[in-house]
Structure formats: C-alpha cells, structure tokens
Amino acid sequence: EKGNYAHYMQKEIFEQPIAVAQTLQSYVRPFEGEVALPTGDLDLATVGRVTIVACGTSFYAGMVAKYWIEQFARVPVDIDVASEFRYRQPVLEPGGLALFISQSGETADTLAALRHARSEQQRIAVVVNVPTSSMAREADLLLPTYAGPEIGVASTKAFTCQLAVLAALSANLARAKGRLSREEEQEIVQHLQEAPAALNAALGHDDDIASMAHLIAPARDVLYLGRGPDYPLALEGALKLKEISYIHAEGYAAGEMKHGPIALIDEAVPVIVLAPSGPLFEKTVSNMQEVRARGGKIVLISDAKGLEDAGEGCIATIEMPEVHPLIAPLVYAVPVQLLAYHVAVTKGTDVDQPRNLAKSVTVE
Numbered sequence: 001e002k003g004n005y006a007h008y009m010q011k012e013i014f015e016q017p018i019a020v021a022q023t024l025q026s027y028v029r030p031f032e033g034e035v036a037l038p039t040g041d042l043d044l045a046t047v048g049r050v051t052i053v054a055c056g057t058s059f060y061a062g063m064v065a066k067y068w069i070e071q072f073a074r075v076p077v078d079i080d081v082a083s084e085f086r087y088r089q090p091v092l093e094p095g096g097l098a099l100f101i102s103q104s105g106e107t108a109d110t111l112a113a114l115r116h117a118r119s120e121q122q123r124i125a126v127v128v129n130v131p132t133s134s135m136a137r138e139a140d141l142l143l144p145t146y147a148g149p150e151i152g153v154a155s156t157k158a159f160t161c162q163l164a165v166l167a168a169l170s171a172n173l174a175r176a177k178g179r180l181s182r183e184e185e186q187e188i189v190q191h192l193q194e195a196p197a198a199l200n201a202a203l204g205h206d207d208d209i210a211s212m213a214h215l216i217a218p219a220r221d222v223l224y225l226g227r228g229p230d231y232p233l234a235l236e237g238a239l240k241l242k243e244i245s246y247i248h249a250e251g252y253a254a255g256e257m258k259h260g261p262i263a264l265i266d267e268a269v270p271v272i273v274l275a276p277s278g279p280l281f282e283k284t285v286s287n288m289q290e291v292r293a294r295g296g297k298i299v300l301i302s303d304a305k306g307l308e309d310a311g312e313g314c315i316a317t318i319e320m321p322e323v324h325p326l327i328a329p330l331v332y333a334v335p336v337q338l339l340a341y342h343v344a345v346t347k348g349t350d351v352d353q354p355r356n357l358a359k360s361v362t363v364e
C-alpha cells in the first residue's frame with residue numbers, strides 16, 4: 001500500500017498536489033473564475049462573525065483562515081482550541097457562523113464544542129476529511145476535504161486540503177459580503193489553481209531537505225518563525241517536528257522573538273525561518289537578523305528572490321517556488337513536513353506511529 005515509499009507519512013506528503021487538486025475541484029470553477037461552495041440554505045451574506053474551533057494541526061489551518069477571512073471578507077473571526085472553547089463560556093451571538101475543522105470528524109473536544117455552539121444558536125459549518133463522520137452528520141454546511149485516507153498519525157495532506165477549502169470559503173464569504181470584485185475573485189481562483197503545481201515544485205526539493213536533516217537531528221530545541229498567515233505554519237512545523245522526532249520545538253510569530261524567546265538563542269538552537277517574498281518579507285528578515293546577531297543558526301525557507309536577498313550566512317536554505325502570498329501557507333507546509341520527516345528518519349524514530357499519539361482522539 002505504501003508503494004515505493006518508506007512510510008505512509010512520506011507517501012501522504014507526496015500525494016498533496018493531487019489531493020489539493022481534487023479538493024479544489026469541488027470548490028472552484030476555473031473557467032468561470034468563481035469559487036463555488038455548496039452553501040445550500042446558509043446565506044453567507046448574513047454572517048456577522050465567524051468562530052473557528054479545532055485541535056492540533058486542524059487548529060493551525062483555522063488560524064490561517066482567520067487571516068484570510070478578516071482580510072478578504074472583513075468579518076471578525078474568533079478562534080480557539082476546542083478544549084478551551086467548550087469550557088470558557090464563550091459569548092456567541094445567535095446566528096453566528098461556527099466553523100469546525102477536523103481531519104477525522106470525531107475528535108471528542110471538537111465534537112463537544114460543535115454541540116455547544118449548536119445549543120447557542122450558531123450555524124454550523126464543518127471541514128472534515130471523513131464525510132461519514134459525526135461532525136459531518138451534524139453540520140448545516142458540510143465542506144469535505146478530498147485528501148483520501150490519511151494513515152500516518154502526523155497530519156499532512158489533510159492539512160493542505162483544509163487550507164484549500166478554507167481559502168475558497170474565505171473568498172466565497174467575501175463575495176457574499178460584497179467585498180470581492182469579479183477581478184479579485186478571478187485572481188484568487190487563478191492563484192488557487194496554481195497551488196498543485198507549486199506543491200509539486202516544493203516537493204522537488206526533497207533531496208536538499210534530506211541532506212540537511214543531520215543539521216537538525218542532534219538539536220535539543222528548535223525554533224520556527226513566521227509572520228502573518230505563515231505564522232501558523234511555524235507552529236505547524238514545530239508540532240510536526242515534536243510529534244515524530246521528539247525534538248522540542250516551538251513556533252513563534254517572528255515579531256515576538258524580542259519579547260522573550262530570543263533569550264534562548266545560541267548556536268545549539270537551530271531557527272527555521274519561513275519567509276516567502278511578499279509584503280511581510282522584510283519584517284521577517286529583520287527579526288531573523290536579530291537572531292543571527294546573537295549567534296543563532298538559521299535555516300531560511302524562501303523563494304529564489306528571498307534567498308538571494310537574505311540567504312547569506314544561513315547554515316542552510318530551502319528554496320520554494322515563487323508564489324502568491326495567498327497560497328504560500330499551502331506551499332510552505334511541504335518543507336516543514338519534509339524536514340520533520342527526514343529528521344525523524346535520521347533519528348530512527350517511528351514516523352507513522354509516534355509514541356503516545358493516536359490518529360483519532362475520541363476521548364477528552
């Protein structure tokens with residue numbers, strides 16, 4: 001079943017171009033240049049607030065969606081991990097849209113949060129990879145990802161497919177709110193359509209990433225930095241590394257470094273910087289220089305332009321294709337997944353079945 005791959009996780013990482021293309025097929029009409037969600041009776045124009053709830057990697061997909069929904073649709077977004085949301089007595093205006101994101105559709109905390117939101121008169125949208133799951137059955141608006149079964153415990157293709165659906169949802173909401181011109185919608189669709197090829201190009205750097213895994217494998221701690229919609233990718237990169245290689249890793253918003261974590265920097269703590277070219281590039285790079293000035297060892301993930309501007313003095317660089325900032329979070333998922341994967345393989349840990357973890361967390 002793994003074909004030529006050594007692990008399910010590796011296979012699933014490489015399936016992402018096809019999984020994302022398959023998922024997009026249900027949410028965009030490329031020839032019309034339109035996003036098209038099966039919204040049914042749910043009138044997105046009446047949505048005044050979105051509340052996003054999820055756990056783990058799915059939560060990080062939700063964090064990216066917050067940036068997108070607020071940017072495109074100008075609708076305020078609250079986001080919380082399910083285990084906090086369900087017990088913190090959140091204030092929910094009746095008629096709000098509550099959005100639950102889950103690969104399995106069975107995560108106990110997320111399901112309980114969904115039922116709580118229902119009891120508070122929220123309209124329920126779910127993004128799930130298992131269309132027969134409990135969450136799918138309880139949704140008003142079901143937005144499936146078409147990643148296919150994910151076997152590796154560490155989520156990979158489900159995550160990028162969640163992002164694809166959430167980008168389409170953000171654009172659809174923006175259109176419904178009168179915030180998106182025809183041209184802007186066409187551009188978004190065009191950029192989304194470019195994602196599978198860009199994912200493929202990112203996967204083309206697998207060998208480079210494998211050959212630098214030995215730089216990270218001996219570390220006790222690793223930091224990941226990103227900004228804007230790529231900040232959740234820093235969190236996701238750190239989670240992937242923790243889960244499968246058992247190296248302590250943390251993701252930070254790049255601008256937060258100087259408020260504490262920079263105290264950790266020395267030559268034994270590699271710092272992985274996610275910095276695609278775009279409006280936030282200079283800001284992220286200046287945070288990176290602060291780290292370097294304190295002896296930090298940097299791995300810079302950027303495109304050719306970014307690496308040319310800022311790659312000098314890094315212990316390693318990973319080149320990504322140049323992409324529109326909208327799809328950068330999908331594309332930059334690939335190098336952080338591959339890095340975690342190759343570090344785990346270098347360390348000899350169990351990639352598909354990491355210790356203490358289960359694929360579906362159906363207990364609280």
Ligand code: F6R
Pocket residue numbers: 055056057058059101102103104105106107110153154155156239240243359360361
């Ligand atoms: C990390 C991972 C977990 C899940 C989390 C939620 O690689 O897979 O963090 O994302 O347990 O699971 P789902 O998405 O099934 O609700």
